[in-house]
Each structure stands twice: as C-alpha cells, then as structure tokens.
Amino acid sequence: MNAVAKPLVVLADDDPDIRMLIERILELEGCAILPAGDGAAALALIREHAPALAIVDVAMPVMSGTEVATQVRADGSQIPILMLSARAQQSDVAAGLASGADVYLCKPFTAEELRQNVQSLLSGVTRSEAGS
Amino acid sequence: MALHRRWTLPFWLLAGNLVLWAIGDTIWDIYTFLLHQDAPYPSVADFAFTGGYPLLFIAMLVLVRGRGRPRLGDLLDGAIIGGGFALVLWVFLIHPAVGNGAPLFSGLVSAMYPAMDGLILLGLTQLAFSKGTRNASYNLFFGAFLILLTADVAYSYLVTSGAYVPGSLLDAGWMVVFAGWAIAALHPSMRHLGDVQRAPTHKFSLWRLGTLTAALLVVPILLEVNTSSTLDRRVLAGGAAFVTLTALARLALMWRERELVERRLWDSERRLRQLFQESEEHNDELRELDTLKDELLALVSHELRTPLTSIRGYLELVLEDTSQTLSADHREFLDVVDRNSNRLLRLVNDLLLLARVQAGRLEVETRPVDLNRIAAESVAAARPAGDRGMVTLSLHTRDRLIATVDPERVAQLIDNLLSNAIKFTPPGGGVDLIVSEEGESAVIEVADTGMGISVGEQDQLFTRFFRTRSATVAGIQGTGLGLAISKAIVEGHGGEIGVQSEEGVGTTFRVELPRGARALVEQVAGAVR
Numbered sequence: 127m128n129a130v131a132k133p134l135v136v137l138a139d140d141d142p143d144i145r146m147l148i149e150r151i152l153e154l155e156g157c158a159i160l161p162a163g164d165g166a167a168a169l170a171l172i173r174e175h176a177p178a179l180a181i182v183d184v185a186m187p188v189m190s191g192t193e194v195a196t197q198v199r200a201d202g203s204q205i206p207i208l209m210l211s212a213r214a215q216q217s218d219v220a221a222g223l224a225s226g227a228d229v230y231l232c233k234p235f236t237a238e239e240l241r242q243n244v245q246s247l248l249s250g251v252t253r254s255e256a257g258s
Numbered sequence: 259m260a261l262h263r264r265w266t267l268p269f270w271l272l273a274g275n276l277v278l279w280a281i282g283d284t285i286w287d288i289y290t291f292l293l294h295q296d297a298p299y300p301s302v303a304d305f306a307f308t309g310g311y312p313l314l315f316i317a318m319l320v321l322v323r324g325r326g327r328p329r330l331g332d333l334l335d336g337a338i339i340g341g342g343f344a345l346v347l348w349v350f351l352i353h354p355a356v357g358n359g360a361p362l363f364s365g366l367v368s369a370m371y372p373a374m375d376g377l378i379l380l381g382l383t384q385l386a387f388s389k390g391t392r393n394a395s396y397n398l399f400f401g402a403f404l405i406l407l408t409a410d411v412a413y414s415y416l417v418t419s420g421a422y423v424p425g426s427l428l429d430a431g432w433m434v435v436f437a438g439w440a441i442a443a444l445h446p447s448m449r450h451l452g453d454v455q456r457a458p459t460h461k462f463s464l465w466r467l468g469t470l471t472a473a474l475l476v477v478p479i480l481l482e483v484n485t486s487s488t489l490d491r492r493v494l495a496g497g498a499a500f501v502t503l504t505a506l507a508r509l510a511l512m513w514r515e516r517e518l519v520e521r522r523l524w525d526s527e528r529r530l531r532q533l534f535q536e537s538e539e540h541n542d543e544l545r546e547l548d549t550l551k552d553e554l555l556a557l558v559s560h561e562l563r564t565p566l567t568s569i570r571g572y573l574e575l576v577l578e579d580t581s582q583t584l585s586a587d588h589r590e591f592l593d594v595v596d597r598n599s600n601r602l603l604r605l606v607n608d609l610l611l612l613a614r615v616q617a618g619r620l621e622v623e624t625r626p627v628d629l630n631r632i633a634a635e636s637v638a639a640a641r642p643a644g645d646r647g648m649v650t651l652s653l654h655t656r657d658r659l660i661a662t663v664d665p666e667r668v669a670q671l672i673d674n675l676l677s678n679a680i681k682f683t684p685p686g687g688g689v690d691l692i693v694s695e696e697g698e699s700a701v702i703e704v705a706d707t708g709m710g711i712s713v714g715e716q717d718q719l720f721t722r723f724f725r726t727r728s729a730t731v732a733g734i735q736g737t738g739l740g741l742a743i744s745k746a747i748v749e750g751h752g753g754e755i756g757v758q759s760e761e762g763v764g765t766t767f768r769v770e771l772p773r774g775a776r777a778l779v780e781q782v783a784g785a786v787r
Binding site for chain 2: 141143144147212216237
C-alpha cells in the first residue's frame with residue numbers, strides 16, 4: 127500500500143463504537159484514520175498532522191467539537207471539517223456551521239451519507255450542510 | 259287542611275277582638291237606635307272597644323315573630339315612627355282629652371283610644387319591617403290595619419272637635435277592615451306568610467333617611483302648628499329627646515352595618531388575592547415541571563440516538579456485505595433487527611420533535627415547492643404498506659401546486675396521515691389523497707374507507723399519546739404521536755387541520771395550509787444566533 131496516497135483523516139468521537147464504525151467505513155474508502163477520544167486530543171492531532179479532513183463529534187469531554195472547529199479556524203487552517211452530532215435542531219446545526227464546520231451531519235447517519243460527504247469534502251466540493 | 263298554629267292564631271285573635279267590638283257595638287246601638295239617647299260615657303261599650311286592641315296587637319306580634327326574628331334595626335325603625343306618631347297623638351288627641359277639665363276617669367278612657375291606635379301603629383311598623391314574603395294575604399292583613407288606623411284617628415279627631423256624624427262614610431272604613439281580615443284569613447297565600455323573602459338590609463336608602471328626617475321634624479312642626487300654650491313642655495321635650503336618640507341609634511347601627519360589610523368585602527378581596535396568588539404559584543410550578551419533562555424527553559431522545567447510530571451503522575455494514583457469508587436465516591433475522599431499529603429511530607425522532615413542539619421550538623424552514631410532487635413521493639413511499647394491507651392508494655392532483663412550506667415537514671405530515679389511513683382501513687378498502695387549492699390555501703385531504711372515529715373521540719384525536727378505543731381493541735400498532743405531530747406541523751405553517759368521520763364508513767382528514775406561508779418561526783432568529 128502506498129501510505130502517501132492515502133488521505134489522512136482525524137476522527138474525534140468519545141464513543142469508541144462509533145469511532146470504530148466510521149474507521150471501518152472510511153478505511154474501505156481508502157482513508158488513513160487518526161482517532162481521538164476527546165476534543166483536545168483531536169486539536170493536537172490536527173495541529174500536528176494537518177490532515178486532509180477532520181471529523182469531530184460535538185459533545186465530547188475536555189473540549190467540544192465546536193470549540194475544536196473554532197480553534198482550527200483561529201489557527202488560520204482551512205482544512206475541511208465534518209461535524210457529527212445527535213443534536214439535530216436547526217439552532218444546533220447553525221451553531222456548528224458558524225463555528226467553522228463545512229458539513230454538519232446528524233446522527234444516526236447511514237454509511238452512504240457518510241461516504242458521500244467525505245468524498246465531496248476530500249475532492250474539494252464543500253457543501254454547507256447535509257440532512258439528518 | 260291542618261295549618262300551623264302560628265298562622266291560625268292571629269286570625270283567632272282577630273275573631274276575639276271582633277266579638278268584643280260586636281258587644282260594644284250592640285250596647286252602643288241599643289242606646290242610639292232603640293233608646294234614642296247617647297250612651298253614658300264611659301260605659302261598658304268603651305271597655306269592649308278598647309279591650310279588643312291588645313288582642314289585635316298580639317295578633318300582629320305573633321305574625322311578626324312568625325315572619326323571622328326581628329332585628330334591632332327593625333325595632334328601632336318601629337320605635338322612631340311610633341315615637342313621632344305618639345307625639346302627634348298626644349298633642350292632638352290625648353292631651354285635649356285629659357287636659358280639658360273633664361273628670362279624670364272619663365278623660366283616661368278618652369285617652370285610651372288614641373293610645374290603642376299608637377299600639378296598632380307599633381304593630382304595623384314591626385309588620386312592615388318583617389322579613390316574610392309580601393303575598394296577597396299579607397297585603398290584605400297589612401292594608402286592613404292601615405285603614406283601621408286611619409279610620410280610628412279620623413274618628414277620634416272628629417269626635418274631639420265635635421264634627422262626627424254617625425252613619426257617615428267613615429263608618430264604612432271599619433267594614434272594609436273586617437272584610438280585609440276575612441279575605442286575608444281565607445286566602446290560600448295565608449299559609450306562606452312565614453316564607454322569608456329577603457334578608458333585611460340596613461342601607462342608607464333615601465327612604466330610611468326620609469323617615470328619620472320626618473321623625474326628627476315632628477316636634478318642631480307640632481310646635482309650629484299647635485300654638486296652644488297648655489302643651490306640656492316636658493312631654494314634648496321628652497318626646498323630642500326620644501325620637502332624636504332613637505334616630506341617632508339607628509344611624510349608628512347603619513354605620514356599623516356598613517363597616518361590617520366593608521370589612522367583609524375587604525376580607526373576601528384579600529382572600530381572593532391570596533387564592534389568585536396561590537394558583538399562580540401552582541401554575542408556575544406546573545409550568546416548571548412541564549419544562550423539566552420536555553427537557554428530560556429531549557435529553558433521553560438525544561441519548562437514544564447515539565447508541566442507535568452504532569446499531570444501525572454496524573447493521574448496515576453487515577447487510578451491505580455481499581460475500582454471502584450470512585445464511586438466509588441470519589439475513590432474515592437481521593432484516594427484522596433492521597426494521598425494528600428503524601421503528602425505534604422513528605419513535606425517538608417523533609418524541610424529540612414533540613418535545614420541541616411543547617417547548618415552542620418547532621422549526622419550519624419554508625421555501626416554494628410543488629406540493630403535488632411531495633404528495634406523489636409520499637404515495638410512492640406508502641405503496642408497500644398499502645399493498646401489504648390490500649388497500650388501494652390513489653392520488654388526485656392537478657398539474658402543479660406551488661406553496662411556500664417546509665417540504666420535509668409537509669412530507670412527514672402526509673406520510674403520517676397516509677400511514678394512519680392505511681392502518682385503519684380493512685383489506686379491500688381504499689385511501690385517497692387529494693391535493694387542491696382553495697383561494698389562498700392549499701388543501702390536502704386524506705380520505706379512507708376505514709373503521710371511523712366516534713364523535714366523542716374526535717376532539718381528543720390530536721392530543722399526544724391519545725389512542726382511540728377501537729385502535730387499542732383491534733391491536734393496531736401506534737404511539738399516539740402521529741396526529742399530535744401532524745397538528746404541530748400544520749400549526750407551525752399557520753394552517754388548520756380537521757377531521758370528519760363516520761363509524762364504519764370512513765374518515766377524512768383535511769389540512770389547509772396558507773400557500774404563501776408566512777413562516778411563523780424563530781428559526782431565522784435561531785440561525786442568526
């Protein structure tokens with residue numbers, strides 16, 4: 127395998143089952159995953175590795191997903207951010223996007239939804255929002 | 259017919275009085291018409307005449323007592339009027355009879371007549387202020403006594419001034435009195451003399467103030483009218499003092515009554531305010547509990563969605579696996595898991611939505627869309643369920659119908675109504691979805707040939723968690739959330755939803771949505787936040 131060709135994805139979710147699920151789906155898509163269990167760890171990984179994509183859950187210990195996105199944008203980084211959350215209210219979506227996320231995906235999502243969004247973000251086509 | 263003794267006694271007393279008067283009249287008539295001479299004065303006849311009055315007075319008192327306990331105010335009213343009247347009687351009738359140089363004994367007898375009239379007046383005032391009903395019998399009784407008093411006073415005055423002529427019109431007065439008593443005694447309403455009609459009031463009415471003023475003016479007027487220097491100053495002064503004191507007492511009583519009423523009013527007002535405050539506090543508590551419950555519901559729903567993400571995600575991965583490592587049985591079992599996790603997800607979403615509706619935060623994101631396209635998609639989605647239940651689905655639309663609505667919510671609304679209609683329609687029946695426009699509104703109707711809804715249950719239909727009896731009995735699956743959500747969606751669009759149903763015939767749900775829906779939403783504000 128050619129490690130250089132694989133897009134690097136930082137994946138942050140405090141639920142290990144969901145982390146593993148996303149890892150499995152994205153590995154099949156040919157991504158390399160850097161997992162993190164909280165927001166602070168995710169931010170450190172993003173700063174260190176400058177990944178092709180960051181996937182962050184909103185409700186996480188230490189630092190929330192929206193705080194991570196705010197910090198990343200404050201750093202001046204333009205890497206695409208996909209935000210995940212079980213909070214599906216319009217105001218939650220708006221808050222997530224305002225913090226700097228490119229896509230806000232509501233849980234539970236289907237594998238197909240995740241693939242499509244990851245693909246479009248990696249290929250540089252950014253959408254503002256995806257449905258629940 | 260047995261009457262209470264209280265109501266017959268006064269009339270027995272009247273009868274006793276009439277016997278005495280008949281004796282007196284007989285003696286008087288013998289002298290006047292047989293012996294053609296004046297009866298000796300005083301005679302037995304005078305004792306018969308005056309002896310009847312106490313009986314009359316007792317009759318009146320018995321009647322008064324029977325009509326409710328007299329109150330201090332009533333007694334005072336009687337005393338004031340009686341005092342004023344007694345002064346008049348004294349000045350014009352008693353004083354001339356006693357003080358004109360006649361022998362003491364005959365003078366006293368002469369004074370007896372006006373004194374007895376004073377007794378009658380006292381009785382009349384008490385009767386007037388009694389609490390009993392003012393029926394025909396009472397009015398006759400009272401009227402007769404009033405005429406008796408008038409005739410007596412006129413007679414006494416005429417006799418004193420020497421102008422009385424026997425057989426004049428005045429004599430008819432007494433006959434009217436006797437007839438009045440007789441009719442009062444026989445009238446059927448006599449049995450209700452004791453029915454209390456109203457609670458006596460002690461208000462500063464014009465009538466009361468007038469009476470008090472008149473009583474207070476009696477002495478000055480008497481002094482003005484009667485210039486005879488023989489009037490006893492002490493009697494006049496005593497009378498004036500009596501009337502004045504009783505009038506003052508009456509005023510004080512009225513004043514106290516007024517204060518009592520005011521205090522009672524104040525007390526009840528305070529109690530009312532207190533109750534109001536208590537109920538407000540109670541309401542706040544309830545509102546708080548309601549908010550807490552909605553927050554809990556939202557939290558729980560949210561916490562349920564996270565594990566569901568794992569369940570559905572991994573399930574999807576397994577079912578997507580085309581490597582045939584799953585046996586047909588296992589695949590079937592996993593399909594059941596898939597269907598039920600899907601159902602659980604829908605339920606969680608519904609609960610979450612409802613919690614938001616309750617919290618007043620249903621978000622409607624409107625944009626112009628073709629309602630007919632949404633309707634067609636909903637029918638297509640409902641087709642498998644219709645086929646399973648052997649229910650024919652038909653869509654009735656015309657070309658395009660553009661409306662500014664939230665397409666996802668309206669789709670959810672139509673899905674709910676269609677799924678309900680299919681569930682409650684027996685095999686072989688049909689469900690029609692009709693989309694049309696009516697003025698400024700888009701109308702969506704879902705009509706089925708199902709079991710129908712009883713009139714009593716139609717009102718509760720849109721209450722969350724409500725399920726009809728027949729749905730429960732027939733074991734039709736449901737949570738009782740669909741229609742509550744549908745209503746919330748319709749109201750979020752500023753529309754209306756209604757139902758028409760006949761048991762055993764079918765049900766039609768009708769939704770009206772304003773086509774140019776002003777989004778009734780704070781979602782714009784929410785996005786800015």
